[in-house]
Amino acid sequence: MTQAAPKSHAGEQDVDLTASALDHRIEANGKLNGHANGPNGVNGHANGHPATLPALDASKLTVHTADPTAREVPDEATACSGNETICTDHMVTCKWTVAAGWEAPELKPYGPLTLMPTASVLHYATECFEGLKFFRGFDGKLRLFRPDLNARRMLMSTLRIALPGFDPKELEKLIIALVAKDGRKWLPRDRPGSFLYIRPAVIGTQPQLGVQAPKEALLFITASFMPRMDSPAGGMKLHTSPEDMVRAWVGGFGYAKVGANYGPSLLATAEARARGYGQILWLYGPEGYCTEAGASNFFVVWRAKDSGKLQLVTAPLDDKLILDGVTRRSIVELAKIRLPSELEVVERRYTIDEILEADGEGRIVEAFAAGTAFFICPVSAIHHRGKDITIPMSKTGESGLYTAKIKGWMKDIMYGNEQHEWGVVVDEE
Amino acid sequence: MTQAAPKSHAGEQDVDLTASALDHRIEANGKLNGHANGPNGVNGHANGHPATLPALDASKLTVHTADPTAREVPDEATACSGNETICTDHMVTCKWTVAAGWEAPELKPYGPLTLMPTASVLHYATECFEGLKFFRGFDGKLRLFRPDLNARRMLMSTLRIALPGFDPKELEKLIIALVAKDGRKWLPRDRPGSFLYIRPAVIGTQPQLGVQAPKEALLFITASFMPRMDSPAGGMKLHTSPEDMVRAWVGGFGYAKVGANYGPSLLATAEARARGYGQILWLYGPEGYCTEAGASNFFVVWRAKDSGKLQLVTAPLDDKLILDGVTRRSIVELAKIRLPSELEVVERRYTIDEILEADGEGRIVEAFAAGTAFFICPVSAIHHRGKDITIPMSKTGESGLYTAKIKGWMKDIMYGNEQHEWGVVVDEE
Numbered sequence: 001m002t003q004a005a006p007k008s009h010a011g012e013q014d015v016d017l018t019a020s021a022l023d024h025r026i027e028a029n030g031k032l033n034g035h036a037n038g039p040n041g042v043n044g045h046a047n048g049h050p051a052t053l054p055a056l057d058a059s060k061l062t063v064h065t066a067d068p069t070a071r072e073v074p075d076e077a078t079a080c081s082g083n084e085t086i087c088t089d090h091m092v093t094c095k096w097t098v099a100a101g102w103e104a105p106e107l108k109p110y111g112p113l114t115l116m117p118t119a120s121v122l123h124y125a126t127e128c129f130e131g132l133k134f135f136r137g138f139d140g141k142l143r144l145f146r147p148d149l150n151a152r153r154m155l156m157s158t159l160r161i162a163l164p165g166f167d168p169k170e171l172e173k174l175i176i177a178l179v180a181k182d183g184r185k186w187l188p189r190d191r192p193g194s195f196l197y198i199r200p201a202v203i204g205t206q207p208q209l210g211v212q213a214p215k216e217a218l219l220f221i222t223a224s225f226m227p228r229m230d231s232p233a234g235g236m237k238l239h240t241s242p243e244d245m246v247r248a249w250v251g252g253f254g255y256a257k258v259g260a261n262y263g264p265s266l267l268a269t270a271e272a273r274a275r276g277y278g279q280i281l282w283l284y285g286p287e288g289y290c291t292e293a294g295a296s297n298f299f300v301v302w303r304a305k306d307s308g309k310l311q312l313v314t315a316p317l318d319d320k321l322i323l324d325g326v327t328r329r330s331i332v333e334l335a336k337i338r339l340p341s342e343l344e345v346v347e348r349r350y351t352i353d354e355i356l357e358a359d360g361e362g363r364i365v366e367a368f369a370a371g372t373a374f375f376i377c378p379v380s381a382i383h384h385r386g387k388d389i390t391i392p393m394s395k396t397g398e399s400g401l402y403t404a405k406i407k408g409w410m411k412d413i414m415y416g417n418e419q420h421e422w423g424v425v426v427d428e429e
Numbered sequence: 430m431t432q433a434a435p436k437s438h439a440g441e442q443d444v445d446l447t448a449s450a451l452d453h454r455i456e457a458n459g460k461l462n463g464h465a466n467g468p469n470g471v472n473g474h475a476n477g478h479p480a481t482l483p484a485l486d487a488s489k490l491t492v493h494t495a496d497p498t499a500r501e502v503p504d505e506a507t508a509c510s511g512n513e514t515i516c517t518d519h520m521v522t523c524k525w526t527v528a529a530g531w532e533a534p535e536l537k538p539y540g541p542l543t544l545m546p547t548a549s550v551l552h553y554a555t556e557c558f559e560g561l562k563f564f565r566g567f568d569g570k571l572r573l574f575r576p577d578l579n580a581r582r583m584l585m586s587t588l589r590i591a592l593p594g595f596d597p598k599e600l601e602k603l604i605i606a607l608v609a610k611d612g613r614k615w616l617p618r619d620r621p622g623s624f625l626y627i628r629p630a631v632i633g634t635q636p637q638l639g640v641q642a643p644k645e646a647l648l649f650i651t652a653s654f655m656p657r658m659d660s661p662a663g664g665m666k667l668h669t670s671p672e673d674m675v676r677a678w679v680g681g682f683g684y685a686k687v688g689a690n691y692g693p694s695l696l697a698t699a700e701a702r703a704r705g706y707g708q709i710l711w712l713y714g715p716e717g718y719c720t721e722a723g724a725s726n727f728f729v730v731w732r733a734k735d736s737g738k739l740q741l742v743t744a745p746l747d748d749k750l751i752l753d754g755v756t757r758r759s760i761v762e763l764a765k766i767r768l769p770s771e772l773e774v775v776e777r778r779y780t781i782d783e784i785l786e787a788d789g790e791g792r793i794v795e796a797f798a799a800g801t802a803f804f805i806c807p808v809s810a811i812h813h814r815g816k817d818i819t820i821p822m823s824k825t826g827e828s829g830l831y832t833a834k835i836k837g838w839m840k841d842i843m844y845g846n847e848q849h850e851w852g853v854v855v856d857e858e
Contacts, residue, residue, distance in 0.1 A: 085547040085638045112543045118514040125554035125688030162695035211724045213695045246680035259554030260689035266591035266642045295640045
């Protein structure tokens, strides 16, 4: 028989329970900025533990310095040639438990983690991460690029995957501490125009089998070499996703940087690579909406069918299918400010058929993938259901004109050719 | 401009590229049964490495025995009361690399794993697992329940998440080796009617950041205590999933036991638990199709609207939204064989509205969740959008009649009251 629900729930809208629960938790953690609450703060954890436990606090960081002579810094080509990521001398770690909150974070020598075989992360993908770079400027300074955006997205991803919340400003301070510690040695002043890669991650470490929000977690941050992937010879070639494989879906978690978005995509990517393509162009729904290129956002420059206007088109954020990329956002903002009359920026759903049609009518101007790892990477071809679309790469064959222009602006900010608020200078030790 | 694709691809159907790639790999690994190929076999890995490397081979197992007096076996209640899973004395591990194939597996003392912070599994959810139990029979024997089905599903999950393939029979032998080693001490003869839980898992261990199929992996198998969850007081209460959270989707990976299906579900589950419900009843699509209950399959017994026939209804496998559960399959098979005239078994899509309608018309007879962890667990209520549906639990208030009957048959096979081919006896050391 059907009964009215218990009174406490009767008036509740639980239709968007997940999104609102997440929003409330993000808001609660945001209020911790500057430790207005003192050392105790909202944990914002799915376990619903009382908000009276120690919050993540960068001011408590303990430092154990590695022997600086123990490891030499390889050149970039050597460092990126093997099957192992070369990290710098140090890493940051911080433990959390539902009973005691966040411990004091540690900056210590880089090394292995020890996990029980029953650790949550190894079975249930209770894991999320971020990726950002730090840059050795042509002015000799070390810079991060908009690290506040990464830290805020990391909080959202962490809460989405039922791991403990934190004040994003504290994460940003920990990132800066690691860069300050290892920047001088690992990204030396005689390598201007170079970068290293920072990988913060949170994983569920509770050694208990069972499908539940972990009661123990570990935050860790590494800094490492990462190959330059923004200029593959002849441009990046994309293969559209097969009909029987969907990367993300409405109501899912495509917008969060959680491990669960990546592992399941590898099979199709490997298949595409075996056929000579670099990444998958992920389509969505029977309409074939273009969403992401590999694990990067995707942009097309075309002349609009109706108006004939030059447009920079990319998928929208509001359906939560794609990642709110820092590179994506910066491109959109720069194009709006610096090319207002030349290039109309359009964030909307668009289909692979629209691209095919534009190609047939000669309206495609250029295309590129954008993300931290691939930076801004020109796309030269899209393979879709037996057809190859060739994307113009300008006369030089290296990159489209707008791709090159926007990429140049971004580089200038990252490497200090332009003083800009997005380039956050780090004082190195 | 649009060109014809290169010749080698022109005739290819790549519409169902993923499913067919997977089927081919599963088939290739299946052919390894009994090592017809000798020690070299198909690795079936997404990296497409030549099939000339050592395959997983249980006959190469090396054994390092733990000190049997070092740890005492706790009673079941104590073992299941903490926040940590208590494992037995030993575990099985086996390393794989794309360059050298599978190493010799090891049976060794249970203990922590060491992973680099850059390990694939910690970032990209390159992980999958299985869950099965072994039982101390009332006849004193140790039994597994249909381990061949778990081993075959594990191969499918492993390939789906771009990890290396293996012959499922070899995995089964390794599981049996662990049960044989630890069964006598950890599931002693004076505990008939008890079980322990086996957790095989494969994880991507390559220490390299970057979204790619891992070139190193680790298979490990643990045996541990696991709480009995099949008889919560008053039955299991379910809360339907919020509209903004979808567990799995057509074209996704809901049918594979990969970590990526679990972590993203924890937030909604924690929210439901905070409201007094045990698990989420996952709905799919605007129609609200019932798919799974938590991480278990879901069954309803009702009188059909049209025919008035008594039906056992559960979601189908063909759309690949749900797990092909061993318990689910066994229930379907037993009900068909043993209750052919009484209960019609129906595997089809059915909606929450059909349940509401059947409830309103008094046609709901009983309902239960079914899986290895929850075994067969009576469901007493479903909360959906402000309404509570009460499910009959028979006069005793403990379980529906058919739920109890099927559960009894399963138990008899598991604990040796009935000699049945599904109960695989293990000779203990």
